[in-house]
Amino acid sequence: MRLKSMLAAGLCAALFHAGPALAAEDSVAAAKALLQSMRYDEMIVQSMQQMESTMQQQMEQQLWQTLPDCAETPDCKSKASALLQQVLKTQQDYFRSPETRKLMNEMQVQALSKNFSVAEIHEMNAFYQTPTGSKMLRLMPKIMAETGPLLMKDMGQRLLPKLKQQMDEFARQHSAR
Numbered sequence: 001m002r003l004k005s006m007l008a009a010g011l012c013a014a015l016f017h018a019g020p021a022l023a024a025e026d027s028v029a030a031a032k033a034l035l036q037s038m039r040y041d042e043m044i045v046q047s048m049q050q051m052e053s054t055m056q057q058q059m060e061q062q063l064w065q066t067l068p069d070c071a072e073t074p075d076c077k078s079k080a081s082a083l084l085q086q087v088l089k090t091q092q093d094y095f096r097s098p099e100t101r102k103l104m105n106e107m108q109v110q111a112l113s114k115n116f117s118v119a120e121i122h123e124m125n126a127f128y129q130t131p132t133g134s135k136m137l138r139l140m141p142k143i144m145a146e147t148g149p150l151l152m153k154d155m156g157q158r159l160l161p162k163l164k165q166q167m168d169e170f171a172r173q174h175s176a177r
Helices: 002-037 040-066 074-096 098-115 118-129 131-175
Strands: none
Touching: 002 040, 002 098, 002 118, 040 074, 040 098, 040 131, 074 098, 118 131
C-alpha cells in the first residue's frame, strides 16, 4: 500500500512539474496551427513582393541623395545603378530564402505562444476560418502595400531629417575635439 502511495505522489509531482511544459507545447502547437490557417508563409511572400518596388524606389532615392553628382556622370551613374541592382538582388534573396521564411515563422510561433493563451490562439484561428477572417488574410498584403509607401514617405519627410540633424550634430561636436 505504501508503494502505491509513493508512486501516486511521484506521479502527481511529475505531472505538476510537467504542466507548464505541456501547456507551452500546446501553445506552440496551437500557434503553428494558427499560422498554417493564416497561410502565413504565403502572406509574407506576397507582402514582400508587393513592397519590393517601393523599397527599390526608396533605395534609388537614397542612393542619389547620397551621391548627387554621380547622377550627372554617365560612368558613375552606370556603376551606381549596377550596385543598386546588386543590393536589390541581395535583399530579394534574403527575404525570399527558405531560411528567412522559416526563421520568421519560428519567431512568430514563439511570439504568439508567449503572448497568447492556447484558448486565445484557438479563438484567433476560429476567426480566420470565418469569411471576414479569410478576407482579412487575403487583403492584408494589399493593405500593407498601400500603407507601406505612405509610411516610408512620411518617414522620409519627418523622421529622416531629424535623425540626420542629430547625427550631423553629433559628428560636429566630436570632430571639433
